[in-house]
Amino acid sequence: MMKYPIYLDYNATCPLDERVLKAMLPYFSEHFGNPASRSHLFGWKAQEAIDIAREQVAELIHANPKEIVFTSGATESNNLALKGLFEHFSPEKNHIITLPTEHKAILDVCLHLEKLGAEITLLQPDSSGMISPEAVEKAIRPNTFLISIMYANNEIGTIQDIAKIGALAKKHNVLFHTDATQAVGKVSVDVREENIDLLSMSGHKLYGPKGIGVLYVNAKSDAKNLVAQMDGGRHQRGFRSGTLNVPLIVGLGKACEIAQFELKKVAKQTENLRNQLEQGILQHVAGTSINGHIEKRLPNVSNISFEGLDGERLLDSFKEIAVSSGSACTSASIEPSHVLKSIGLSDELAQASIRFSVGKYTTQSDIDFTIHYVKEIVESLKL
Ligand SMILES: Cc1ncc(COP(=O)(O)O)c(C=O)c1O
Structure with a gap:
């Protein structure tokens, strides 16, 4: 029918994968603990689930589990990456290179930062939506702190030459962020091989729950100096305060495990x-x-x-x-x-x-x- x-x-x-839903359910009821509760079993059980999810996400993108910061979705991850780095680097470095074909969760953040003194270069892609790494390289200036180029476009699907852009960003000592919301789970992504310093992704684009996402932050680069945009209990090593949403994180982890396998x-x-x-x-x-x-x-x-x-x-x-x-x-x-x-x-x-x-x-x-x-x-x- x-x-x-x-x-x-x-x-x-x-839609949510049924196996993801099944993995999540106990964390709404039986295992309701707060992972920040260090002194009892309820907290330990929740922390254990978070640790597993961190490993599952990290494995899918070839990161280290400690480089995974849970957020409310890719919109928040993009905000945290761009605003957090701007706050760290400005006023000495204030230039961002990006594309006019990015999601609004990048373009509107750039508009906001422009009002705070950022200089934004929107590079013109060709008629297929591709940007040449050479054009990206040419746009780098002494005050450039970030290249933010999406992995794959949400509307037309065009996949950028991420590894080449990552390599030249590294060569020029500029950080490289990619909004990989549409790519993770659909094509293989490797943050190490592709020299990605920061990567945004979202649970609901890979058969996981809505309202949960990740910002990968390369622990070995300057990316780790980004300034948190949420102040509070210094959860997640200070990158993003707020009690962790255990069921959603468990769901995201499971979705990543399934995505890797399938x-x-x-x-x-x-x-x-x-x-x-x-x-x-x-x-x-x-x-x-x-x-x-x-x-x-x-x-x-x-x-x-x-x-x-x-x-x-x-x-x-x-x-x-x-x-x-x-x-x-x-x-x-x-x-x-x-x-x-x-x-x-x-x-x-x-x-x-x-x-x-x-x-x-x-x-x-x-x-x-x-x-x-x-x-x-x-x-x-x-x-
Ligand atoms: C490329 C891209 N970036 C960011 C987002 C926003 O993701 P989220 O819904 O997790 O905030 C989307 C979702 O439409 C997207 O396709």
Whole structure:
């Protein structure tokens, strides 16, 4: 039995893996202790669970468990990285290099920091969303303290040349932060090999719970000097005060363990379904084109433009599939995606673009249905 609407918005969020839920449940009830309670069994039990989760997260990204700082999500991790480092380095060093295709959780932090005296360089990516490491290197100045470039784009899936950017950041003694929210769990990420100093990730993008994320902070670099943005009980070695949310952390840990185990299988499976969906739509629907890099791209996402169609009507008409326009929806109007505009699409074409993102629970019949459904809807709109 097929359930409608069919969920094709895994880049927005994923359903919780049942094994994750099962791991979390005892920590809401039986094992309710506060890991900061050092003097009794309740606290020890909670601390033990946190230690295991830290190891599970660290293993997935090849970090050391003590470099894992739990936050409320990638938004907080990005805020902590950029604001925390700016506070440490300014006023001597105040320059950040980033991209206009970043998530708002980077761009809006940069706008905030600009008001406090930061200088921000937004490098222009090419039409596939890629930035060349050479362009990044050229933008480095004596007052640059940070390069912040996302691992993989949430709307178009383009994967940046992270290892090369990491190497040149190291060569120039500049810190390198990557928002890897969409990459971790979908492609292999190695903070050591790729010379990443700080990395943001989020639980709900890898079949874990919402409201929990991580900032990886390289203990061997200057990243460790970032200034905490939350003052209080000096939890997590002072990086982020606040009682640890044990059930969510346990869930995130379990999600990372599963992701590590299943990564290759899920990547292959989603890529196969994504390719079928993409080719089916391109073949059957005239005026369609793909946005983003064709090869260097997340395996699960396809962003497709439907030329000549009204984007708002298109999205409204897709009642039986849950997809996204990749645009910020406000009550009054749909703003064209800043990512698509940054890679050169007109407002009209950006608005007439749809992000399809599949996941490990997407089935073959979901894809077969969607190809025919999209064709039918587009034809009806063209009448
Ligand atoms: C690239 C990227 N960064 C940051 C975020 C924000 O993550 P969170 O929901 O954990 O705050 C998202 C989620 O949409 C994302 O895709």
